[in-house]
Amino acid sequence: xxxxxxxAMKSLVREAPGIGxxxxxxxxxxxxxxxxxRNAPTVDLFLYDIREDLxxxxxxxxxxxxxxxxxxxxxxxxxxxKLSYLVTAWTQRPDDEHRLLDALMRCFLRFDAIPEAxxxxxxxxxxxxxxxxxxxxxxxxxxxxxxxxxxxxELKPSLDVVVSAPITTGVEYxxxxxxxxxxxxxxxxxxxxxxxxxxxxxxxxxxxx
Numbered sequence: 001x002x003x004x005x006x007x008a009m010k011s012l013v014r015e016a017p018g019i020g021x022x023x024x025x026x027x028x029x030x031x032x033x034x035x036x037x038r039n040a041p042t043v044d045l046f047l048y049d050i051r052e053d054l055x056x057x058x059x060x061x062x063x064x065x066x067x068x069x070x071x072x073x074x075x076x077x078x079x080x081x082k083l084s085y086l087v088t089a090w091t092q093r094p095d096d097e098h099r100l101l102d103a104l105m106r107c108f109l110r111f112d113a114i115p116e117a118x119x120x121x122x123x124x125x126x127x128x129x130x131x132x133x134x135x136x137x138x139x140x141x142x143x144x145x146x147x148x149x150x151x152x153x154e155l156k157p158s159l160d161v162v163v164s165a166p167i168t169t170g171v172e173y174x175x176x177x178x179x180x181x182x183x184x185x186x187x188x189x190x191x192x193x194x195x196x197x198x199x200x201x202x203x204x205x206x207x208x209x
Contacts, residue, residue: 001122001167002047005083005130008118009045009163012111018103019043030088032153042090043104045161048147049084053164056080056131078126078166086147087159101157108134108161123165130165 010025024042028034058077087108089100113129123130138160148155 001165002083004121004123005163005165006047008114009085011118012114013043013045013104013107016103016107018106019100029151030153031151035090035153038090043100044088044090046086047083048086051082053080053082056164076169078128078168080164080166083163083165085161087161088156098157101159105134105159108132108159114163122168126166126168128166130163133162135160136162
């Protein structure tokens with residue numbers, strides 16, 4: 001699932017209006033050494049955090065049916081995970097970086113979820129959307145300055161783009177074939193047992209003295 005979201009994010013940026021075709025789109029960690037080696041206009045989509053989206057967790061099961069509509073298996077509902085990307089623009093001039101960052105923000109604001117054209121493989125199998133949010137306030141236990149500090153780089157303008165994507169658990173419970181015949185019972189033994197009980201209960205005649 002993570003690789004599929006990576007590819008979808010890169011494709012979304014490459015096809016966005018206002019972003020030149022000559023701009024590289026990468027997934028690298030923007031460390032100080034990486035920034036020093038960069039020599040071309042670049043958009044960096046750095047995945048820095050993965051955690052479950054508890055607000056979207058659902059209980060219950062999803063049923064799988066055959067061609068006749070009969071349930072053949074049940075699976076737990078997919079779980080959602082939030083993939084947080086630190087999105088930055090890298091050029092030779094701050095003015096150009098800001099314009100590129102503006103184009104990136106407009107690109108992501110166009111969608112509430114990743115377009116279906118970019119949803120493939122296991123993501124497509126769930127039939128559920130991969131929700132998209134841009135620059136929401138960070139959780140209380142994390143600050144963007146902390147992310148830059150851990151990378152060893154200098155703080156610069158960035159977008160926090162979060163994708164909440166579904167993933168199946170891989171657990172499947174097979175269902176037995178449906179019952180096609182009615183219930184039948186054999187109660188003949190009841191009559192036999194009752195007759196035997198009656199025989200035992202008849203008292204023997206008293207002997208004449």
